[in-house]
């Protein structure tokens with residue numbers, strides 16, 4: 001009997017039932033029931049290789065999933081145990097510059113929600129703008145500037161399905177303050193204080209790295225580093241009430257001098273990822289243990305409204321201020 005063709009990302013129309021299809025297809029094929037998810041950034045996917053009792057699914061074998069096209073993003077969803085905690089890892093993410101709609105780059109985040117995940121650790125490789133940052137530093141993201149979003153490319157554009165969350169989402173405190181504090185404590189215990197930073201991540205669409213003038217502009221706006229991902233995933237995660245910890249690995253300095261001979265290079269980004277992999281893996285592995293220990297239970301939504309026409313966007317969530 002011929003097998004039915006796999007439903008591809010081109011067939012995906014964002015219906016709630018399609019996300020359910022994806023989640024069900026995964027839950028049928030693994031006995032793992034993760035409560036935490038990790039999105040691995042460029043060159044940082046080695047973490048997924050550490051999972052015990054892994055069940056790994058190529059993105060090509062998951063209904064409706066986009067596929068990874070970027071070197072350094074293997075393209076697998078891996079379920080398993082990390083430090084005794086059941087997690088699911090994206091070994092490679094989807095980027096807007098790969099040609100996917102912004103809302104399709106974030107499909108896995110809603111699938112995580114349906115799988116029972118309550119917290120997402122989002123990692124990325126980023127270029128440092130803050131002159132105090134060094135290559136190899138690890139930056140906890142405290143906020144973002146979402147350039148594509150400000151220009152009209154927000155993953156929540158279009159009709160809102162209230163089953164995910166409210167029409168209007170507060171992003172105040174999107175990068176959970178308690179989780180950042182926990183991360184600082186864990187980093188101290190692991191002797192990583194010297195390389196731990198905190199700051200603002202700016203997302204640009206890519207695939208071009210920014211010009212010198214753009215870099216200077218973003219620095220003057222208060223940005224500490226620049227990348228090409230993360231913000232859409234965090235928006236969708238907060239919309240459906242997932243708790244978020246964001247971590248950037250500073251893989252290069254963003255050039256801010258017109259006369260500089262320096263230039264960014266993706267291969268160099270991957271090399272720094274490899275060099276810092278061990279420290280990042282220790283940090284994330286310990287954090288996962290602590291989060292599972294201290295934060296079990298669902299995160300509350302950032303904001304809630306009675307219905308989509310309700311203009312009052314009151315806060316009642318853990319992250320609301």
Ligand SMILES: O=P(O)(O)O[C@@H]1C[C@H](O)[C@@H](CO)O1
Nearest residue numbers: 041042124125228229266269
């Ligand atoms: O997936 P992330 O955000 O870690 O990847 C960054 C941004 C580009 O995809 C790439 C540039 O080197 O690294």
Ligand SMILES: Nc1nc2[nH]cnc2c(=O)[nH]1
Nearest residue numbers: 125126127226227228264
């Ligand atoms: N936009 C941007 N993304 C990056 N990802 C890794 N390094 C960089 C960088 O310098 N700029």
